[in-house]
Amino acid sequence: MKTNIVDHITDVMIENDFSGTVLVKNDKKTLTVKSYGYANRSEQILNSLDTRFGIASGCKLFTAIAICQLVEKGLLSFDTKLKDCLNDSFPFFDKEITIHHLLTHTAGIPDYFDEELMDDFEELWIKNPMYHIRNLTDFLPLFQNQPMKLQVGERFHYNNAGYILLGLIIEQTSQIKFADYIKENIFKKSGMADSGYFEFDSLPPGTALGYIDFPNGTWKTNIYSLPAKGGADGGAFVTVNEMDNLWDAFINNQLLNGKYTQQLLTPYINTNDDSSFYGYGVWIEKNENEIFKYHIMGYDPGVSFHSAFYPKSLTKVIICSNKSDGAYGIMKEIEKEILK
Numbered sequence: 001m002k003t004n005i006v007d008h009i010t011d012v013m014i015e016n017d018f019s020g021t022v023l024v025k026n027d028k029k030t031l032t033v034k035s036y037g038y039a040n041r042s043e044q045i046l047n048s049l050d051t052r053f054g055i056a057s058g059c060k061l062f063t064a065i066a067i068c069q070l071v072e073k074g075l076l077s078f079d080t081k082l083k084d085c086l087n088d089s090f091p092f093f094d095k096e097i098t099i100h101h102l103l104t105h106t107a108g109i110p111d112y113f114d115e116e117l118m119d120d121f122e123e124l125w126i127k128n129p130m131y132h133i134r135n136l137t138d139f140l141p142l143f144q145n146q147p148m149k150l151q152v153g154e155r156f157h158y159n160n161a162g163y164i165l166l167g168l169i170i171e172q173t174s175q176i177k178f179a180d181y182i183k184e185n186i187f188k189k190s191g192m193a194d195s196g197y198f199e200f201d202s203l204p205p206g207t208a209l210g211y212i213d214f215p216n217g218t219w220k221t222n223i224y225s226l227p228a229k230g231g232a233d234g235g236a237f238v239t240v241n242e243m244d245n246l247w248d249a250f251i252n253n254q255l256l257n258g259k260y261t262q263q264l265l266t267p268y269i270n271t272n273d274d275s276s277f278y279g280y281g282v283w284i285e286k287n288e289n290e291i292f293k294y295h296i297m298g299y300d301p302g303v304s305f306h307s308a309f310y311p312k313s314l315t316k317v318i319i320c321s322n323k324s325d326g327a328y329g330i331m332k333e334i335e336k337e338i339l340k
Contacts, residue, residue: 008333008337009022009032009034009330009333009334009337010034010036012329012330012333013034013036013330014036016326016329016330017037017323017326018036018037018321018323018326018329018330019036019037019038019047019211019321019322019323019326020035020036020037020047020053020208020304020319020320020321020322020323020326020327021033021034021035021036021047021048021049021051021053021239021240021318021319021320022034022035022240022317022318022319022320022330022334023049023240023241023243023244023316023317023318024315024316024317024318024334024338025244025315025316026313026314026315026316027314031315031338032334032338033049033240035047035048035049035051037322037323039051039206039207039208039209039322040208040209041209041211041219047208047322049239049240049241050194050206050239050241051206051207051208051239051320052194052195052198052204052206052207052208052237052238052239053207053208053237053238053239053240053303053305053320053321053322054208054210054230054235054236054237054298054300054302054303054305054322055234055236055237055238055243055298055303055305055307055320056234056235056298056299056300056303056304056305057160057233057234057296057297057298057299057300058234058236058296058297058298058305058306058307059230059234059235059236059238059296059298060163060232060233060234060281060296061246061250061281061282061296062182062186062236062281063163063166063167063170063182063232063233063281064103064166064264064279064280064281064282065186065250065255065256065264065281066170066181066182066185066186067099067103067166067169067170067280068256068260068263068264068280069185069255069256069260070170070173070174071099071260072256072257072259072260075173075174076099076169076173077099078098078099078100078103078263079098079099079100080098080099081095081096081097081098082097082098082099082102082107082165082169083095083097085099085169085172085173086165086168086169086172087172088137088140088144088168089144090109090144091145092145092146092147092148093109093148094107094108094148094151094152096152097109097152099166099169100268101152101153101162102162102163102165102166103162103166103280103281104156104268104269104278104279104280105156105157105158105159105162105269105278106152106153106154106155106156106157106269107152107159107162108148108149108150108151108152108153108154108157109143109148109149109159109161109162109165110143110146110147110148110149110161111143111149111157111158111159111160111161111162112139112142112143112160112161112164128141128142130224130225130226130227130228131201131228132228133227133228133229133231134199134227134228134229135229136164136167136168136171136178136231136232137168138227139161139164139227139231140164142161143161156269156270156271156272156278160233160234161233162233163231163232163233163234163281164231164232164233166232167231167232167233168232170232178197178231178232179196179197179229182197182236183196185255186246186255187242189249189254189255190242190245190246190248190249190250190254190255191242191245191249192238192242192245192246193242194206194238194239194242195236195237195238195239195242196236196237197229197230197231197235197236197237198229198237199228199229200223200226200228200229201223201228203237207237208320208322209221209222209223209302209322210222210225210226210300210301210302210303210322210323210324211302211322211323211324212225212301212302212323212324213323213324221302222300222301222302222303225300225301225302226300226301226302234298234300235300238320239320240318240320243307243318243320244316244318247307247309247316248316251309263280264279264280264281264282265279265280265282265284265294266279266280267279267284267286267291268280271283275287275292279294281296282294282295282296283295283296283297290312291311291312292310292312293308293309293310293311294308294309294311295307295308295309296308297327297328299324299325300324301324302322302323302324303321303322303323303324304321304323304324304325304326304327304328305319305320305321305327306319306327306328306330306331307319308331310339313339315338315339317331317334317335319331319334
């Protein structure tokens with residue numbers, strides 16, 4: 001590791017006009033922690049170690065852990081069929097879709113935001129105002145009456161709607177609202193008191209606003225670009241320290257027993273090349289048949305997030321940004337400089 005890693009990361013942040021907070025730790029010490037940019041540009045409030053950031057799809061891991069907890073308790077199985085655990089109507093969905101298919105993005109169902117077909121998330125809210133999207137059931141009209149996109153199990157197709165369904169399964173099985181279940185069974189157990197699924201029009205103190213920058217130098221916040229409250233597919237807010245706590249609790253079997261922790265971390269499906277796989281709510285990258293990293297990521301208008309656990313070095317990286325991009329470039333530099 002270079003002795004000037006903090007200075008190097010700072011230089012990269014400045015070069016990329018990064019806005020957010022970065023934390024890198026191994027099992028012995030903090031390797032680097034650095035914030036840059038503003039949590040609130042209008043008031044010139046700086047990002048800090050305690051800033052709460054949106055992490056978009058990064059919290060699919062929370063949904064997967066919750067499902068595994070219910071399986072561990074014997075209330076579900078990974079082979080349970082969608083038709084047997086949700087009362088909602090999906091007239092065109094294949095009756096053979098299981099929880100395993102939903103967790104691994106292989107269910108073949110239509111997505112409400114299909115990244116293979118769409119590139120502007122804001123198009124969704126023309127007919128379905130984002131300020132109405134506050135509960136998981138509010139997402140259903142966006143996809144529940146559409147035909148299947150693929151055959152069940154045909155291939156990996158990253159799918160946000162599948163994780164909305166998993167959240168509804170959590171609600172119906174536990175009889176607890178999704179956000180409350182995650183708070184009680186994951187956040188509290190992980191020491192994540194400041195994390196949560198917050199509504200855009202009632203954000204708690206210390207929460208970063210997400211910013212969308214335009215080529216002419218102007219910008220806007222993302223309050224009209226995303227659902228008013230995130231769902232089981234994404235939208236929680238965390239601090240970098242609390243995301244570090246989550247990795248510790250998860251890897252040390254405090255959220256699931258060892259059997260189900262390993263089931264979640266199993267590389268079930270190849271995503272796009274020989275080294276990239278998906279488990280349950282987590283991406284898995286191999287290097288010559290050895291696990292290089294378990295990682296999660298999230299991108300929304302005004303949000304970019306990357307976080308990873310590297311089992312060989314027991315290193316954790318958390319990069320939270322309140323801009324639409326920037327986290328990936330910092331992650332690559334950290335991997336180049338620290339993980340040698």
